[in-house]
Structures are given as C-alpha cells and as structure tokens.
Amino acid sequence: MSDENKCGIGGTVVAFAVGAAVGAGLALLFAPRSGKETRELLAQRAADLRDKAVDTVDGAKDMIREKKAEILAAVEAGKQAIMEERNKHAKSA
Secondary structure, three states: OOHHHHHHHHHHHHHHHHHHHHHHHHHHHHOOOHHHHEEEEEEEHHHHHHHHHHHHHHHHHHHHHHHHHHHHHHHHHHHHHHHHHHHHHHHHH
C-alpha cells in the first residue's frame, strides 16, 4: 500500500474540516444577516458537516471491512497452498 493511500482518508477529512472552518469564518465576516439568522445558518452547516463526517467514517469502516476480508481470504489461500505443497513433498519423499 502506498503512502498516498494510507493518508488519503485522513488527509481528506482534515482538508474538509479546514475548508469548512475557513468557509464558516468568512461567512461570519461577510454575511449580511442578523445574528439569529447567522446562528441558524451555522447550526445547519454544522449539522451538514456532521452528516458528511459520519458518511466519511462509515465509508472508511466499510472499506476496512472489505480489505480485511480480502486479506483474510489471501492468508487462507496461502495456508492452503502451503499445505498442498507439504503434502506433495511428503508423498514424494
């Protein structure tokens, strides 16, 4: 696995969080809304950010489960191949 793939999800989440924070800060500075409207908007954006974070984490968990299954299958296939080779050598000896 390359270094790029190892940091892909974490880097994406960090970049998303930083972008969201910068965007929220700029929205506060330049928003022509009342305080109540701004708080409501921020609450909605926070909820959206939370939902996206949950989706990202769920996607990462699914990917990990899939990779785990692939690795376990590969290990099992390797064990089986070793056993078959041992049996061949034992029979020919």
